[in-house]
Amino acid sequence: MSEYDGRQYVGIDLHRHRSVIVRLNAAGEQLDAVRIDNDPVALMAEIGKAGPCPEVVLEATYGWYWAADALAEAGARVHLAHPLGLKGWTTRRVKTDWRDAADLAEVLWRGRLAEGWIAPPQVRGLRELVRHRAKLVQLRTGVKAGVHAVLAKQGLRIPASDLFGQRGRALLAGAPLDAPFRARVNSQCRLIDALGFEIAVVTSLITRQVAADPGYPVLQQIPGIGPTLAAVLIAEIGDIHRFRSPRQLCSWAGLTPKHHESDRTVRRGRITKQGSRLVRWATVEAAQKLPTEAGWLVATRDGIRERRGRNIAIVAVARRLLTLVFYGLRDGHIRALHHPREAE
Numbered sequence: 001m002s003e004y005d006g007r008q009y010v011g012i013d014l015h016r017h018r019s020v021i022v023r024l025n026a027a028g029e030q031l032d033a034v035r036i037d038n039d040p041v042a043l044m045a046e047i048g049k050a051g052p053c054p055e056v057v058l059e060a061t062y063g064w065y066w067a068a069d070a071l072a073e074a075g076a077r078v079h080l081a082h083p084l085g086l087k088g089w090t091t092r093r094v095k096t097d098w099r100d101a102a103d104l105a106e107v108l109w110r111g112r113l114a115e116g117w118i119a120p121p122q123v124r125g126l127r128e129l130v131r132h133r134a135k136l137v138q139l140r141t142g143v144k145a146g147v148h149a150v151l152a153k154q155g156l157r158i159p160a161s162d163l164f165g166q167r168g169r170a171l172l173a174g175a176p177l178d179a180p181f182r183a184r185v186n187s188q189c190r191l192i193d194a195l196g197f198e199i200a201v202v203t204s205l206i207t208r209q210v211a212a213d214p215g216y217p218v219l220q221q222i223p224g225i226g227p228t229l230a231a232v233l234i235a236e237i238g239d240i241h242r243f244r245s246p247r248q249l250c251s252w253a254g255l256t257p258k259h260h261e262s263d264r265t266v267r268r269g270r271i272t273k274q275g276s277r278l279v280r281w282a283t284v285e286a287a288q289k290l291p292t293e294a295g296w297l298v299a300t301r302d303g304i305r306e307r308r309g310r311n312i313a314i315v316a317v318a319r320r321l322l323t324l325v326f327y328g329l330r331d332g333h334i335r336a337l338h339h340p341r342e343a344e
Contacts, residue, residue, distance in 0.1 A: 008050040010076070011105030012058040013097045014038075014067055021046050022101040023054075028109050033098055040070040047074045057081055057108040060116050068118055078118060081107075084274065085114020123238045126209055130235040133202045134278060140195040147172070147188050150181050164192060206231050215240075218328040221337055222321060223294035224286030232282045233325055240329035249326050250319050253279040271315060283318035283325075290317070297321070 008031070009024040019038055023031045032049065036042045047054065056071050057079040058064060064080070071078045081104060092099075107113045119127065144164060151158065154177055160168035169189070177185060210216050210231045219230035243249045250256050254275030260267045273280065290298050297317060305313035328334045 006051060008054045009105050009109040010047065010050050010054050010056040011101040011103065011108065012056065012067065013101035013104065014058045014061050014064060015097070016062055019043070019067075020097040020101040022098070022105045023050055024105045024109050028106065030102065033101070035097070038067075040066060043067060043070050044074045047071060047076055050076070053077055055079065055108055057104045057113060059083070059086065059104070065124060069121070079108060079113055080116040080118050082114040082116040117238065117242055119238050123235065126206070126231075126235040129202055129206045129209070130232050130278065133199060133206065134232075134281075136195055136199045136202065140192055140199065143188050143191050143195065147185055147192075150177070150185050150188075151175070154178065154181055203228070206235075210234055214332060215329040218332060218334065219325060221334060222286070222324050222328065223297055224288075224290045224321065225282075225325075229282045229286055232278050234329075236276045236279045236282075237325070237329065240326060243326065246323035246326040250322050252276070253283070253322060255280060255283065255315060255319050255322060279322070280318070283322045284314055286321050287314045287317040 007026055009026075009028075011022045011024075013020040015038070017038055018035055020033065020035050021043075022033045025031055034046060036046060047056065050056075052075060054076050056076040058067055058071075059081045060083055068078050068080070147163070154175075156175055156177070158168065158171045158175060160171055162168050163172060172185065172189070175185075207227065213234055215234055216230055219225050219233055220227060225233070237249070240249075243252065247256075251272075252275050254273040254277075255271055258267075258269040258272050260269075287301065290301065292298060297320065300320065301313045301317045303313075304316050308316075324334050324336060327336075
């Protein structure tokens with residue numbers, strides 16, 4: 001008798017407060033279906049009913065970290081259902097938590113699960129810091145835009161290349177604004193300072209954590225990629241060995257074009273943008289800020305821009321940069337940087 005003959009398959013429809021758990025036996029027959037309040041002890045107790053080493057699947061939904069860790073601690077083999085593999089479920093005529101959990105278990109039992117990667121706790125912690133920093137920068141950018149909006153309402157234009165630098169802030173403090181507008185600008189400036197402080201603190205934490213990663217200095221050898229972008233790429237990509245090739249990494253990042261094929265009709269569109277938003281941002285940012293000494297990368301970007309336009313050129317070079325990132329993280333060095341070639 002095989003060790004897998006008695007294995008059970010468990011589908012969990014995870015929500016914020018309660019979850020539904022459905023268990024199937026090795027023949028695909030439903031054994032049990034229960035609803036529990038979200039609690040690690042209650043979850044581990046239910047999974048204990050599935051016997052040793054059950055196969056468990058849950059959706060990559062709001063707050064799944066604690067559940068994945070509790071399941072792994074209970075000895076389960078945890079699978080994470082990729083959201084794109086479940087898109088058709090939302091159009092069903094009848095959609096309930098019980099059916100969602102049962103369908104998850106059945107898809108896993110049949111071996112047809114579109115599976116996502118479960119990042120280890122250390123990678124999740126780094127991602128949390130990187131994403132928090134990105135959110136803080138986004139908030140600060142919005143507040144800065146608000147200051148420009150106030151100046152526009154008052155018809156003022158301050159002669160400073162950087163309005164929020166030392167000289168710009170001095171001119172802004174002395175700008176002739178009406179009382180309500182002055183109060184708003186002062187408030188916005190305080191928010192900018194507070195957000196700047198928080199960004200500096202989080203940046204320090206990120207640098208301290210990522211400094212030990214061997215790929216961190218390697219990525220900074222790539223033109224356009226500095227300490228911040230290198231940290232973003234390491235955090236979001238995680239284990240590079242889960243990708244078979246640079247092409248698969250680019251597809252995962254959403255930097256490859258859509259492809260629709262039926263019989264003799266083939267349509268290729270814009271990039272999918274289905275993947276890590278921060279990886280796309282980091283590589284596009286690097287592609288736009290390539291230094292002139294970047295050699296063949298700059299020549300490639302300029303050549304494509306003349307033929308196809310600026311946006312297509314930037315995305316094309318971003319894919320090339322992500323290819324260099326793949327080899328840098330996989331091999332620990334990047335040969336293409338030492339042997340520049342002419343643009344295609």
